[in-house]
Amino acid sequence: MSPLIHIYKTIHMQNNVRCILSFFTLVLFVILAASSFGPDSASNTIVKVGNCEPKPPINVSAKVNVLVIDNEGNPVQAGEGSLFINNLIVVFDSCEYDPRAFYKEHVVIGPDGTYHFQSPPNLHENSQDLYRVELVFRIAGRESRTVKILKYDQTTVSFTLKTPDPDYP
Amino acid sequence: MKYRIGVLFFIITCLLSGTLIYAFARPGTIYLNQWLDQIVGDNFQQNLSAMISGFEIPGWIIYSLPDALWMMALITLILFIWDFKLNVRSIPWIVSAILTGLTLEIFQGFHLIGGTFDISDLILIVIAAICPLSFTFIKQFTCKTM
Numbered sequence: 001m002s003p004l005i006h007i008y009k010t011i012h013m014q015n016n017v018r019c020i021l022s023f024f025t026l027v028l029f030v031i032l033a034a035s036s037f038g039p040d041s042a043s044n045t046i047v048k049v050g051n052c053e054p055k056p057p058i059n060v061s062a063k064v065n066v067l068v069i070d071n072e073g074n075p076v077q078a079g080e081g082s083l084f085i086n087n088l089i090v091v092f093d094s095c096e097y098d099p100r101a102f103y104k105e106h107v108v109i110g111p112d113g114t115y116h117f118q119s120p121p122n123l124h125e126n127s128q129d130l131y132r133v134e135l136v137f138r139i140a141g142r143e144s145r146t147v148k149i150l151k152y153d154q155t156t157v158s159f160t161l162k163t164p165d166p167d168y169p
Numbered sequence: 170m171k172y173r174i175g176v177l178f179f180i181i182t183c184l185l186s187g188t189l190i191y192a193f194a195r196p197g198t199i200y201l202n203q204w205l206d207q208i209v210g211d212n213f214q215q216n217l218s219a220m221i222s223g224f225e226i227p228g229w230i231i232y233s234l235p236d237a238l239w240m241m242a243l244i245t246l247i248l249f250i251w252d253f254k255l256n257v258r259s260i261p262w263i264v265s266a267i268l269t270g271l272t273l274e275i276f277q278g279f280h281l282i283g284g285t286f287d288i289s290d291l292i293l294i295v296i297a298a299i300c301p302l303s304f305t306f307i308k309q310f311t312c313k314t315m
Binding site (some may be wrong): 015018020021022025026028029030032034035036037150 | 187191199236247269
Protein backbone atom coordinates (compact mmCIF):
# COMPACT_ATOMS: atom_id res chain seq x y z
CA MET A 1 0.00 0.00 0.00
CA SER A 2 1.42 3.35 -0.97
CA PRO A 3 2.06 5.84 1.87
CA LEU A 4 -0.44 8.26 0.32
CA ILE A 5 -3.28 5.73 0.47
CA HIS A 6 -2.25 4.78 4.02
CA ILE A 7 -2.40 8.44 5.12
CA TYR A 8 -5.72 8.86 3.34
CA LYS A 9 -7.24 5.78 5.05
CA THR A 10 -5.97 6.94 8.47
CA ILE A 11 -7.50 10.37 8.03
CA HIS A 12 -10.58 8.82 6.44
CA MET A 13 -11.72 7.25 9.70
CA GLN A 14 -11.35 10.15 12.09
CA ASN A 15 -14.24 12.54 12.51
CA ASN A 16 -12.22 15.10 14.45
CA VAL A 17 -9.83 15.37 11.50
CA ARG A 18 -12.83 15.92 9.24
CA CYS A 19 -14.02 18.72 11.54
CA ILE A 20 -10.61 20.40 11.37
CA LEU A 21 -10.51 20.05 7.57
CA SER A 22 -14.06 21.44 7.29
CA PHE A 23 -13.11 24.41 9.46
CA PHE A 24 -10.06 25.20 7.34
CA THR A 25 -12.18 24.84 4.20
CA LEU A 26 -14.55 27.50 5.57
CA VAL A 27 -11.60 29.75 6.44
CA LEU A 28 -10.24 29.32 2.90
CA PHE A 29 -13.59 30.36 1.46
CA VAL A 30 -13.79 33.46 3.68
CA ILE A 31 -10.23 34.43 2.62
CA LEU A 32 -11.16 33.97 -1.06
CA ALA A 33 -14.33 36.03 -0.60
CA ALA A 34 -12.44 38.80 1.23
CA SER A 35 -9.77 38.83 -1.46
CA SER A 36 -12.38 39.78 -4.03
CA PHE A 37 -12.96 43.13 -2.32
CA GLY A 38 -11.42 46.28 -3.71
CA PRO A 39 -12.43 49.15 -5.96
CA ASP A 40 -13.34 48.48 -9.59
CA SER A 41 -16.19 48.99 -12.00
CA ALA A 42 -18.55 46.73 -10.05
CA SER A 43 -17.80 46.91 -6.36
CA ASN A 44 -18.24 49.89 -4.09
CA THR A 45 -19.10 52.19 -6.94
CA ILE A 46 -22.73 53.09 -6.37
CA VAL A 47 -23.18 56.17 -4.20
CA LYS A 48 -26.35 56.96 -2.28
CA VAL A 49 -28.82 58.60 -4.60
CA GLY A 50 -30.33 61.91 -3.46
CA ASN A 51 -33.41 63.79 -4.63
CA CYS A 52 -33.56 63.22 -8.36
CA GLU A 53 -34.99 65.90 -10.56
CA PRO A 54 -34.70 66.38 -14.31
CA LYS A 55 -32.28 69.06 -15.48
CA PRO A 56 -31.39 70.48 -18.90
CA PRO A 57 -29.19 67.97 -20.77
CA ILE A 58 -25.50 68.91 -20.80
CA ASN A 59 -22.32 67.17 -21.88
CA VAL A 60 -19.83 67.05 -19.02
CA SER A 61 -16.30 65.69 -18.70
CA ALA A 62 -14.65 64.82 -15.42
CA LYS A 63 -11.37 66.69 -15.00
CA VAL A 64 -9.07 65.28 -12.34
CA ASN A 65 -6.02 67.01 -10.93
CA VAL A 66 -3.60 65.28 -8.59
CA LEU A 67 -0.88 67.16 -6.73
CA VAL A 68 1.78 65.54 -4.56
CA ILE A 69 3.58 67.75 -2.04
CA ASP A 70 6.28 67.23 0.56
CA ASN A 71 6.22 68.38 4.20
CA GLU A 72 7.14 71.94 3.21
CA GLY A 73 4.34 72.08 0.65
CA ASN A 74 6.61 71.86 -2.38
CA PRO A 75 5.45 69.73 -5.33
CA VAL A 76 7.37 66.46 -5.62
CA GLN A 77 7.43 63.67 -8.17
CA ALA A 78 6.57 60.77 -5.90
CA GLY A 79 4.25 57.78 -5.76
CA GLU A 80 1.90 56.23 -8.26
CA GLY A 81 -1.63 54.97 -8.27
CA SER A 82 -4.87 54.22 -10.08
CA LEU A 83 -7.79 56.43 -10.91
CA PHE A 84 -11.31 54.99 -11.20
CA ILE A 85 -14.05 57.15 -12.67
CA ASN A 86 -17.63 55.91 -12.84
CA ASN A 87 -20.27 57.85 -14.68
CA LEU A 88 -23.48 57.08 -12.76
CA ILE A 89 -26.69 58.00 -14.53
CA VAL A 90 -30.12 58.07 -12.92
CA VAL A 91 -32.43 55.68 -14.78
CA PHE A 92 -35.44 57.49 -16.19
CA ASP A 93 -38.45 57.43 -13.80
CA SER A 94 -36.72 55.26 -11.21
CA CYS A 95 -34.29 57.36 -9.14
CA GLU A 96 -31.79 54.50 -9.28
CA TYR A 97 -28.27 54.54 -10.67
CA ASP A 98 -27.05 52.78 -13.74
CA PRO A 99 -23.22 52.77 -14.10
CA ARG A 100 -22.83 53.85 -17.75
CA ALA A 101 -19.13 54.46 -18.28
CA PHE A 102 -16.03 53.40 -16.43
CA TYR A 103 -12.53 54.76 -16.89
CA LYS A 104 -9.46 53.33 -15.24
CA GLU A 105 -6.20 55.25 -15.51
CA HIS A 106 -2.72 54.59 -14.23
CA VAL A 107 -1.63 57.69 -12.33
CA VAL A 108 1.97 58.68 -13.00
CA ILE A 109 3.09 61.91 -11.35
CA GLY A 110 5.03 64.29 -13.58
CA PRO A 111 8.26 66.14 -12.66
CA ASP A 112 6.16 69.11 -11.48
CA GLY A 113 4.38 66.88 -8.93
CA THR A 114 1.07 66.86 -10.79
CA TYR A 115 -1.14 64.54 -12.82
CA HIS A 116 -4.13 65.52 -14.96
CA PHE A 117 -6.86 63.50 -16.60
CA GLN A 118 -9.99 64.45 -18.48
CA SER A 119 -12.67 61.88 -19.29
CA PRO A 120 -14.62 61.89 -22.56
CA PRO A 121 -17.87 63.92 -22.28
CA ASN A 122 -21.02 62.20 -21.03
CA LEU A 123 -24.61 63.39 -21.06
CA HIS A 124 -26.03 64.47 -17.70
CA GLU A 125 -29.73 65.31 -17.53
CA ASN A 126 -30.62 64.74 -13.89
CA SER A 127 -29.52 66.61 -10.77
CA GLN A 128 -28.10 63.34 -9.43
CA ASP A 129 -26.21 62.26 -12.56
CA LEU A 130 -22.61 62.23 -11.43
CA TYR A 131 -19.03 61.11 -11.73
CA ARG A 132 -17.67 59.07 -8.88
CA VAL A 133 -13.92 59.61 -8.82
CA GLU A 134 -11.77 57.28 -6.74
CA LEU A 135 -8.04 57.67 -6.37
CA VAL A 136 -5.95 54.84 -4.97
CA PHE A 137 -2.44 56.15 -4.43
CA ARG A 138 0.76 54.73 -2.98
CA ILE A 139 3.64 56.81 -1.70
CA ALA A 140 6.57 55.21 0.11
CA GLY A 141 4.68 51.93 0.49
CA ARG A 142 1.62 53.56 2.06
CA GLU A 143 -1.70 53.33 0.26
CA SER A 144 -4.47 55.91 0.50
CA ARG A 145 -7.93 55.76 -1.02
CA THR A 146 -10.09 58.82 -1.59
CA VAL A 147 -13.50 59.11 -3.21
CA LYS A 148 -14.93 62.39 -4.54
CA ILE A 149 -18.17 63.11 -6.35
CA LEU A 150 -18.88 65.47 -9.26
CA LYS A 151 -22.64 66.06 -9.51
CA TYR A 152 -24.49 67.07 -12.69
CA ASP A 153 -22.55 70.13 -14.02
CA GLN A 154 -19.49 69.92 -11.75
CA THR A 155 -16.42 69.23 -13.84
CA THR A 156 -13.25 69.45 -11.79
CA VAL A 157 -11.99 67.50 -8.83
CA SER A 158 -8.59 67.90 -7.16
CA PHE A 159 -6.63 65.61 -4.91
CA THR A 160 -3.67 66.86 -2.89
CA LEU A 161 -1.49 64.16 -1.40
CA LYS A 162 1.32 64.67 1.07
CA THR A 163 4.39 62.47 1.22
CA PRO A 164 4.34 60.57 4.54
CA ASP A 165 6.73 61.43 7.34
CA PRO A 166 9.64 58.99 7.53
CA ASP A 167 9.41 56.29 10.18
CA TYR A 168 12.05 56.88 12.86
CA PRO A 169 13.12 53.91 14.95
CA MET B 170 -10.03 6.03 -5.37
CA LYS B 171 -10.45 7.17 -8.99
CA TYR B 172 -13.65 9.07 -8.33
CA ARG B 173 -12.00 10.85 -5.40
CA ILE B 174 -9.24 12.10 -7.68
CA GLY B 175 -11.95 13.19 -10.09
CA VAL B 176 -13.75 15.10 -7.32
CA LEU B 177 -10.52 16.77 -6.22
CA PHE B 178 -9.85 17.73 -9.85
CA PHE B 179 -13.37 19.23 -10.04
CA ILE B 180 -12.81 21.23 -6.81
CA ILE B 181 -9.45 22.57 -8.02
CA THR B 182 -10.99 23.45 -11.41
CA CYS B 183 -13.79 25.44 -9.72
CA LEU B 184 -11.31 27.30 -7.48
CA LEU B 185 -8.94 28.05 -10.36
CA SER B 186 -11.74 29.10 -12.73
CA GLY B 187 -13.12 31.60 -10.20
CA THR B 188 -9.64 32.96 -9.54
CA LEU B 189 -8.81 33.22 -13.23
CA ILE B 190 -12.01 35.16 -13.96
CA TYR B 191 -10.84 37.72 -11.40
CA ALA B 192 -7.34 37.76 -12.87
CA PHE B 193 -8.50 38.11 -16.48
CA ALA B 194 -11.48 40.40 -16.15
CA ARG B 195 -11.11 42.53 -13.02
CA PRO B 196 -8.66 45.37 -12.36
CA GLY B 197 -5.42 45.13 -10.42
CA THR B 198 -6.85 46.93 -7.38
CA ILE B 199 -8.85 43.87 -6.36
CA TYR B 200 -6.89 42.36 -3.46
CA LEU B 201 -6.75 38.93 -5.11
CA ASN B 202 -5.09 40.46 -8.18
CA GLN B 203 -2.67 42.41 -5.99
CA TRP B 204 -1.71 39.11 -4.35
CA LEU B 205 -1.34 37.43 -7.75
CA ASP B 206 0.96 40.23 -8.88
CA GLN B 207 3.04 39.80 -5.73
CA ILE B 208 3.20 36.01 -6.01
CA VAL B 209 3.68 35.58 -9.77
CA GLY B 210 5.40 38.84 -10.59
CA ASP B 211 4.76 42.40 -11.68
CA ASN B 212 2.22 43.02 -14.44
CA PHE B 213 1.06 39.37 -14.43
CA GLN B 214 -2.56 40.41 -13.96
CA GLN B 215 -2.28 43.31 -16.44
CA ASN B 216 -0.94 40.92 -19.07
CA LEU B 217 -3.88 38.58 -18.51
CA SER B 218 -6.35 41.49 -18.74
CA ALA B 219 -4.79 42.61 -22.02
CA MET B 220 -5.39 39.14 -23.51
CA ILE B 221 -9.19 39.48 -23.26
CA SER B 222 -9.49 43.23 -23.77
CA GLY B 223 -11.18 42.79 -27.18
CA PHE B 224 -13.87 40.35 -25.98
CA GLU B 225 -17.34 41.24 -24.72
CA ILE B 226 -17.90 39.03 -21.67
CA PRO B 227 -21.36 39.09 -20.02
CA GLY B 228 -21.42 40.92 -16.68
CA TRP B 229 -22.78 37.95 -14.73
CA ILE B 230 -19.74 35.87 -15.72
CA ILE B 231 -17.32 38.57 -14.59
CA TYR B 232 -19.10 39.71 -11.44
CA SER B 233 -21.25 36.82 -10.18
CA LEU B 234 -19.81 33.54 -11.44
CA PRO B 235 -16.49 33.52 -9.50
CA ASP B 236 -18.21 33.54 -6.08
CA ALA B 237 -20.60 30.82 -7.29
CA LEU B 238 -17.69 28.66 -8.47
CA TRP B 239 -15.96 29.12 -5.11
CA MET B 240 -19.18 28.22 -3.29
CA MET B 241 -19.52 25.06 -5.41
CA ALA B 242 -15.91 24.14 -4.60
CA LEU B 243 -16.51 24.80 -0.90
CA ILE B 244 -19.65 22.64 -0.66
CA THR B 245 -18.11 19.86 -2.78
CA LEU B 246 -14.96 19.89 -0.63
CA ILE B 247 -16.97 19.66 2.59
CA LEU B 248 -19.05 16.82 1.12
CA PHE B 249 -15.80 15.15 0.02
CA ILE B 250 -14.37 15.47 3.54
CA TRP B 251 -17.53 13.85 4.93
CA ASP B 252 -17.56 11.06 2.32
CA PHE B 253 -20.57 12.50 0.50
CA LYS B 254 -22.84 11.46 3.35
CA LEU B 255 -25.57 13.73 4.65
CA ASN B 256 -25.85 13.00 8.38
CA VAL B 257 -25.86 14.75 11.76
CA ARG B 258 -22.10 15.25 11.61
CA SER B 259 -21.82 16.64 8.09
CA ILE B 260 -24.99 18.75 7.87
CA PRO B 261 -23.89 21.43 10.41
CA TRP B 262 -20.74 22.06 8.34
CA ILE B 263 -22.69 22.20 5.10
CA VAL B 264 -25.21 24.63 6.64
CA SER B 265 -22.32 26.73 8.02
CA ALA B 266 -20.74 26.87 4.56
CA ILE B 267 -23.97 28.00 2.90
CA LEU B 268 -24.67 30.55 5.66
CA THR B 269 -21.12 31.91 5.35
CA GLY B 270 -21.56 32.48 1.61
CA LEU B 271 -25.00 34.05 2.01
CA THR B 272 -23.96 36.17 5.01
CA LEU B 273 -21.01 37.66 3.12
CA GLU B 274 -23.34 38.70 0.30
CA ILE B 275 -26.12 39.98 2.61
CA PHE B 276 -23.59 41.96 4.69
CA GLN B 277 -22.68 43.80 1.47
CA GLY B 278 -26.33 44.81 1.17
CA PHE B 279 -26.18 46.42 4.62
CA HIS B 280 -22.76 48.00 3.84
CA LEU B 281 -21.17 46.06 6.72
CA ILE B 282 -18.37 44.85 4.43
CA GLY B 283 -16.96 46.05 1.12
CA GLY B 284 -18.63 45.32 -2.19
CA THR B 285 -22.09 45.81 -3.61
CA PHE B 286 -25.06 43.56 -2.93
CA ASP B 287 -26.33 42.01 -6.12
CA ILE B 288 -29.32 39.66 -6.26
CA SER B 289 -27.76 37.73 -9.16
CA ASP B 290 -24.73 36.99 -6.93
CA LEU B 291 -27.07 35.60 -4.30
CA ILE B 292 -29.05 33.49 -6.79
CA LEU B 293 -25.88 32.00 -8.34
CA ILE B 294 -24.40 31.25 -4.90
CA VAL B 295 -27.59 29.37 -3.89
CA ILE B 296 -27.63 27.43 -7.20
CA ALA B 297 -23.93 26.60 -6.78
CA ALA B 298 -24.58 25.27 -3.27
CA ILE B 299 -27.64 23.27 -4.32
CA CYS B 300 -25.95 21.47 -7.26
CA PRO B 301 -23.48 19.27 -5.34
CA LEU B 302 -25.96 18.88 -2.46
CA SER B 303 -28.74 17.60 -4.70
CA PHE B 304 -26.29 15.24 -6.41
CA THR B 305 -25.33 13.83 -2.98
CA PHE B 306 -28.93 13.73 -1.79
CA ILE B 307 -30.13 11.87 -4.89
CA LYS B 308 -27.17 9.46 -4.71
CA GLN B 309 -27.80 8.74 -1.03
CA PHE B 310 -31.56 8.42 -1.47
CA THR B 311 -31.22 6.18 -4.54
CA CYS B 312 -28.73 3.90 -2.77
CA LYS B 313 -31.06 3.54 0.24
CA THR B 314 -34.11 2.67 -1.84
CA MET B 315 -32.30 0.18 -4.08
